[in-house]
Amino acid sequence: MRIVLNQERCISSGQCCMIAPAVFDQSEDGTVLLLDASPPISEHQKVQEAALVCPHSAISLSAQDE
């Protein structure tokens, strides 16, 4: 899995950070910080949830391997 963030679309809802804190963090101004663009399989379900829940479609996922 490869995560592509559209940083401009981030509206700082922080939901990705709540759902997958090992993969997404929140900077001081509230915008997303990607901790791991190719997360391990154990995180995949949470990352998919985060992408679905993001209120502004800022998270895209591809099946591309590293």
Next chain:
Amino acid sequence: MADTSETVPEWPFPRDMKCPFDPPPGLINLLENSPVSRVRIWSGETAWLVAGYEDNRAVSSDDRVSANTRRDGFPFALPTIRTLSVGQPLIMALDEPEHGELRRKLLPEFTVRKVNALRPRIQSIVDELINSLIERPTPVDLVRHFALPIPSKVIAEMLGVPYQDHEFFERVSDTMLSNPDESRNASKELHKYLHRLVDSKRESPSDDLLSILVGHWIDGEMTKDEVVGIGHVALVGGHETTANMIALSAAVLFLHPDQAAELRESTDPAIIQNAVEELLRYLHIAQSGRRRIAVDDFKIRDQQVRAGEGIILAGNIADRDPDAFDGDTGALDIGRRARHHLAFGYGIHQCLGQSLARAEVQIAIGTLLRRIPEMKLAVDWSEVPFKDSNLIYGVRALPVKW
């Protein structure tokens, strides 16, 4: 748009109060048979009613849709909201770029990290209230002595509003959300109060959100009206909604003792967290529908929306959409995957306080279940006063005993 057709139903639809936790039967019917339809609102004008989950998300994110209440034909939920919008628009009535500029000034105070840092304080507030609660002779009103004070104290502390004024701001908030005739006066009272408070913060700043915003005002980055507007939204939005969620969650769990037991006995925080997401989905208290107006022609499914037409996003029925959630969406199931609900809205206006609201409901319900496990309703369900004609659903009182 004027439409004299008699087949256009009046909005909002009435609930069947034998099923007080379900959306109106008329709305359930629309989701199934006519997910994009027309309704007539209080002004006599008609608007589009959007019931499906995917459509709700799509329209919430569409640039051809505006939240600007000053646009001609905007489908207000109450006649008084139109008069209120004559002054400085509140943040939910702004489009980009003004909306984002204002929202970005508030974001740092509502990050997940900031909210998590508040959890111990929220827990103390809840513990103190329960300590008082258990000393009271029953029946006790759970709204007055638990559900309402929790978010009221939390937001008052966060903003820097003196809690001793809580009866005042609870009263004006309730009036604004329930009483069209008095709503305008209530809003004026609140504005006057906030103007005075903001002035006093300027003179002697404190470590609170209003003082931070006053700092922006002093630096010329915000106007005083914007600061007051944020105070208004945070105060009203920050306590009435969460209070309703806490009370309704306690109430609905009385009907689901197995699930309540599961929550009570679990030591895994993920269980209560997921339960609160399902409660948010199932209760979806924003019952009047989110209001928008089209600024260009576009289609929702096969329906042609034209520029200038009003749109009502019925998120409550969208959160029952069987295409979006597994299992019986009409039932409460705390194990269901419900994180993608629309209870806080969707798109750029999604509730700024949602992390705070979640923390409060998780802590309130989790603690209540453990501390007073035998709590039950003290009256007949037919005697519970539901706020079925308010903008936000809830109960006026919840008499309980144990």
